Amino acid sequence: MLETKISLNIGWGDCDPARIVFYPNYFRWFDQSTHKLFEFAGIAMGDLLDQHGGILPIVDVQASFKAPSRYGERIEISSSICEWKERTLKVLHQVHNAGVLTVEGYEMRAWVIPDESHPRGLRSQTIPEILKSAFVIK
Amino acid sequence: MLETKISLNIGWGDCDPARIVFYPNYFRWFDQSTHKLFEFAGIAMGDLLDQHGGILPIVDVQASFKAPSRYGERIEISSSICEWKERTLKVLHQVHNAGVLTVEGYEMRAWVIPDESHPRGLRSQTIPEILKSAFVIK
Amino acid sequence: MLETKISLNIGWGDCDPARIVFYPNYFRWFDQSTHKLFEFAGIAMGDLLDQHGGILPIVDVQASFKAPSRYGERIEISSSICEWKERTLKVLHQVHNAGVLTVEGYEMRAWVIPDESHPRGLRSQTIPEILKSAFVIK
Amino acid sequence: MLETKISLNIGWGDCDPARIVFYPNYFRWFDQSTHKLFEFAGIAMGDLLDQHGGILPIVDVQASFKAPSRYGERIEISSSICEWKERTLKVLHQVHNAGVLTVEGYEMRAWVIPDESHPRGLRSQTIPEILKSAFVIK
Numbered sequence: 001m002l003e004t005k006i007s008l009n010i011g012w013g014d015c016d017p018a019r020i021v022f023y024p025n026y027f028r029w030f031d032q033s034t035h036k037l038f039e040f041a042g043i044a045m046g047d048l049l050d051q052h053g054g055i056l057p058i059v060d061v062q063a064s065f066k067a068p069s070r071y072g073e074r075i076e077i078s079s080s081i082c083e084w085k086e087r088t089l090k091v092l093h094q095v096h097n098a099g100v101l102t103v104e105g106y107e108m109r110a111w112v113i114p115d116e117s118h119p120r121g122l123r124s125q126t127i128p129e130i131l132k133s134a135f136v137i138k
Numbered sequence: 139m140l141e142t143k144i145s146l147n148i149g150w151g152d153c154d155p156a157r158i159v160f161y162p163n164y165f166r167w168f169d170q171s172t173h174k175l176f177e178f179a180g181i182a183m184g185d186l187l188d189q190h191g192g193i194l195p196i197v198d199v200q201a202s203f204k205a206p207s208r209y210g211e212r213i214e215i216s217s218s219i220c221e222w223k224e225r226t227l228k229v230l231h232q233v234h235n236a237g238v239l240t241v242e243g244y245e246m247r248a249w250v251i252p253d254e255s256h257p258r259g260l261r262s263q264t265i266p267e268i269l270k271s272a273f274v275i276k
Numbered sequence: 277m278l279e280t281k282i283s284l285n286i287g288w289g290d291c292d293p294a295r296i297v298f299y300p301n302y303f304r305w306f307d308q309s310t311h312k313l314f315e316f317a318g319i320a321m322g323d324l325l326d327q328h329g330g331i332l333p334i335v336d337v338q339a340s341f342k343a344p345s346r347y348g349e350r351i352e353i354s355s356s357i358c359e360w361k362e363r364t365l366k367v368l369h370q371v372h373n374a375g376v377l378t379v380e381g382y383e384m385r386a387w388v389i390p391d392e393s394h395p396r397g398l399r400s401q402t403i404p405e406i407l408k409s410a411f412v413i414k
Numbered sequence: 415m416l417e418t419k420i421s422l423n424i425g426w427g428d429c430d431p432a433r434i435v436f437y438p439n440y441f442r443w444f445d446q447s448t449h450k451l452f453e454f455a456g457i458a459m460g461d462l463l464d465q466h467g468g469i470l471p472i473v474d475v476q477a478s479f480k481a482p483s484r485y486g487e488r489i490e491i492s493s494s495i496c497e498w499k500e501r502t503l504k505v506l507h508q509v510h511n512a513g514v515l516t517v518e519g520y521e522m523r524a525w526v527i528p529d530e531s532h533p534r535g536l537r538s539q540t541i542p543e544i545l546k547s548a549f550v551i552k
Contacts, residue, residue: 155460156469156471158471160442160445161441161445161472161475162438162439162441162442162445163438165437165438165441166436166438169436169438184431193432195432195479195482196437196479197478197479198476198477198478198479199437199476199477200474200475200476200477201475201476202473202474203471203472203473203474203475206471
């Protein structure tokens with residue numbers, strides 16, 4: 001399956017008074033990395049609705065923090081889809097700092113389409129085959 | 139003229155390793171305070187386009203930082219419109235901490251309307267009288 | 277056990293182009309709500325090291341997103357400690373919007389103390405009884 | 415004088431419901447770019463106090479927004495010190511998107527040293543010559 005890696009330097013403003021990354025920032029980076037993964041697979045997350053008729057909101061997210069990272073350190077985030085279910089997919093994210101796995105987590109996203117039976121309605125549906133196949137290495 | 143005040147406690151994640159507020163957060167709070175000011179005047183910033191045919195993007199912003207604030211401290215942000223020009227308005231923001239003025243800044247926003255002559259086009263225009271009058275205390 | 281509630285209005289900048297809360301912001305609010313909970317129990321999270329000789333970093337976090345919230349909506353976050361283990365505690369967070377549970381998650385935090393046997397070293401330890409007892413309603 | 419450039423892709427979470435960058439994020443990037451500029455000059459912003467006895471807090475900041483940027487677009491931030499005064503320096507930041515200048519602003523930072531005559535005291539002082547000379551291209 002496809003995997004992408006992004007690297008970034010921990011910024012001053014990413015850290016809190018304990019001088020380590022303020023943990024919500026990892027989810028900001030997870031989201032960026034997921035977008036990158038989809039882009040690499042040829043799917044523009046910002047155009048999902050226009051091109052495929054649905055969107056992929058987060059339904060569940062989890063992360064384990066094994067070691068802190070600090071201002072100026074460089075981290076690498078590896079992301080891949082580790083699970084496909086009928087209506088959901090799971091993106092696995094692993095954060096390495098100097099070769100050490102420091103954070104591991106996932107985002108579960110559901111395929112939902114507009115449901116006109118009520119305002120702002122959305123309902124989950126089977127993930128289109130074309131989305132799944134984009135992640136298969138040919 | 140109308141003035142609004144919002145109060146908030148400085149959060150752990152709002153501060154950087156120097157243990158003071160990471161300055162971009164002040165602009166996040168300025169934006170919130172402007173939205174509150176407009177709401178108080180009866181104008182929903184999120185519905186400007188639908189209700190008044192235009193939007194009010196930021197064109198210029200400035201702030202002076204006189205003293206730092208720290209985790210757990212409570213600040214109060216006072217906001218009012220300090221200048222109306224034909225096509226722009228200026229929102230003045232003053233941040234007090236324990237009665238002391240610690241940050242002062244402004245946001246200049248322009249009234250712009252969609253311009254169909256080019257994609258995503260916008261052009262500035264005279265601010266509608268109805269917007270201005272909403273800020274006059276009756 | 278103690279429970280705290282904080283209320284906040286969803287800000288313009290808290291939302292993404294899908295016009296719903298960008299999910300990492302919920303963790304920012306979880307963290308704020310945990311600090312509030314500890315403060316209510318008489319424990320200053322920023323002074324843990326000075327007063328109790330340790331800190332409470334996040335080791336695991338999870339959230340389920342049941343419904344989105346939008347700009348201008350008001351949410352309420354209820355937080356309480358739902359589990360004490362020897363070396364960890366779990367803070368349960370529930371986010372309600374107009375009375376409906378929209379997000380539910382937890383932060384697991386470990387009690388760790390400085391370990392001088394290596395630079396920046398920390399090691400987990402039994403949570404001091406004084407911390408636990410602060411959360412018991414007398 | 416030295417100049418650095420950083421490039422970044424606008425993230426989904428960097429944009430607001432108007433589908434453009436939420437403006438406080440530009441200051442987050444200004445700060446990152448300043449840190450990069452100092453690093454390039456051989457000065458670690460995080461170690462200023464230890465190595466040079468002072469710090470460089472922001473005293474004034476300003477930005478003009480000429481055109482919006484959107485999710486997925488790539489911007490380049492060029493930064494250099496455009497003014498040295500006895501006790502302050504000014505970092506000029508220019509943001510280009512597809513070759514077009516879209517945001518221009520500055521951060522004014524003051525050289526301050528700890529002042530033990532009162533708690534958390536700081537007082538401004540002449541910028542050390544060694545800092546200034548680090549920015550001269552040899």
